[in-house]
Amino acid sequence: MKTRMQCTAAFVLILLASCATEWRTDAPVKPTTYAASGPVSAGSVGRLPRLVVTKVTLHREAEEAEQATPEWQARNATIRNELRQEIVRYLVEQKGYEVRSIDEPPPGDEQAVRAAGIRLGVDGIVNVEHRLTKPWSTGQAISNIFLLNIPLLNALNAVNLRITIHETATGRTVWMKEMKGEMPDSPKSTPDVKGALGDLENALPAQLRR
Amino acid sequence: MHFFSRGVASGVLGLAAPPMYASGLVVGGIILAPGALILSSMEQRMWERMVSALKAADFEQSLLRATKARANSELATAAQSTTADSINVELVVNAYGLASQSPDRLCFIASIDLIANRAGEHWLRERLIISTRERSPDAPPPQCASHEGMAQNEGQMVRNTAAIYAEVLAAMVIDRLRNRSKP
Numbered sequence: 447m448k449t450r451m452q453c454t455a456a457f458v459l460i461l462l463a464s465c466a467t468e469w470r471t472d473a474p475v476k477p478t479t480y481a482a483s484g485p486v487s488a489g490s491v492g493r494l495p496r497l498v499v500t501k502v503t504l505h506r507e508a509e510e511a512e513q514a515t516p517e518w519q520a521r522n523a524t525i526r527n528e529l530r531q532e533i534v535r536y537l538v539e540q541k542g543y544e545v546r547s548i549d550e551p552p553p554g555d556e557q558a559v560r561a562a563g564i565r566l567g568v569d570g571i572v573n574v575e576h577r578l579t580k581p582w583s584t585g586q587a588i589s590n591i592f593l594l595n596i597p598l599l600n601a602l603n604a605v606n607l608r609i610t611i612h613e614t615a616t617g618r619t620v621w622m623k624e625m626k627g628e629m630p631d632s633p634k635s636t637p638d639v640k641g642a643l644g645d646l647e648n649a650l651p652a653q654l655r656r
Numbered sequence: 657m658h659f660f661s662r663g664v665a666s667g668v669l670g671l672a673a674p675p676m677y678a679s680g681l682v683v684g685g686i687i688l689a690p691g692a693l694i695l696s697s698m699e700q701r702m703w704e705r706m707v708s709a710l711k712a713a714d715f716e717q718s719l720l721r722a723t724k725a726r727a728n729s730e731l732a733t734a735a736q737s738t739t740a741d742s743i744n745v746e747l748v749v750n751a752y753g754l755a756s757q758s759p760d761r762l763c764f765i766a767s768i769d770l771i772a773n774r775a776g777e778h779w780l781r782e783r784l785i786i787s788t789r790e791r792s793p794d795a796p797p798p799q800c801a802s803h804e805g806m807a808q809n810e811g812q813m814v815r816n817t818a819a820i821y822a823e824v825l826a827a828m829v830i831d832r833l834r835n836r837s838k839p
Binding site: 484486487490539541644645648649650651652653654 | 812
């Protein structure tokens with residue numbers, strides 16, 4: 447009985463504290479640019495040391511007229527580029543990957559991933575999806591009270607950043623991380639790249655890929 | 657009509673407030689105390705998993721094995737082609753393990769000294785480091801992750817990292833010996 451209570455309490459605490467979800471494949475991760483051997487475990491994303499980051503898929507909320515303005519488009523381009531630069535910098539400096547960015551949209555299916563990966567000479571493709579939402583209005587905040595905080599819970603559970611890594615060898619997704627909590631569309635909002643990529647395995651060092 | 661004068665009302669509120677605060681503290685304590693205990697025991701278990709993974713990694717022996725294997729395969733041909741004196745190589749493991757980078761993040765670090773003597777004379781001495789603050793020029797960035805990341809799957813990241821570091825350091829040692837041997 448005591449154990450069950452402790453487990454329930456732990457579950458509630460984890461639920462309250464969780465702001466990110468990570469998923470990784472159980473299947474072996476296969477590189478394509480070198481012959482994998484050595485001490486790294488078969489399921490490690492570090493076996494894909496050469497990566498490309500595709501164009502960031504950005505979702506922002508606004509009226510259609512506003513979305514057509516040059517300022518809106520320019521702001522979108524700035525957000526996309528800054529986020530991608532930050533991801534590339536983190537993967538290279540902190541995780542030891544060989545990463546470059548390409549101005550192509552994410553490949554659609556497994557076959558497209560394989561084709562793109564082989565064409566680009568990389569072990570894997572990184573797709574990034576970022577979502578910014580309008581800050582809550584006073585009306586929305588008041589209605590949240592009457593709706594028993596359900597909109598607030600939905601907002602806390604909404605994904606603001608999703609990073610996915612696909613391997614070239616099979617085109618499958620091998621790793622994915624989602625950062626949760628609505629992110630307001632403002633210049634001060636910065637996605638948590640460190641939190642998203644912090645637990646990723648380092649790339650297999652160059653000395654072990656000869 | 658006055659129910660209370662200003663002083664009386666605040667006096668009544670003053671009398672009511674301490675029990676309210678006290679009940680708030682009791683309710684808060686009931687919520688927080690088991691939570692803190694559970695989190696503390698979860699954290700302790702995470703540390704136990706990391707420590708046992710670190711012990712099981714047997715880093716010094718792995719480093720020795722990897723260095724010998726690489727020396728046999730990569731330096732053997734060079735040694736056969738020359739009539740050089742034998743070189744005595746010592747590897748001193750100064751430190752390896754998990755260091756705190758921030759309150760929620762750990763990094764696996766390692767530092768070894770490479771000491772080589774040739775014909776009884778000092779020939780090469782270098783410190784090889786994989787760390788966050790300073791690292792050897794050809795060393796990879798250290799593996800850092802959250803406590804949960806390091807501890808998951810019975811400390812799989814700790815075991816993998818120890819094995820990779822042993823191989824990488826062995827490769828760095830052999831590179832230095834080879835470069836030093838060049839005329």
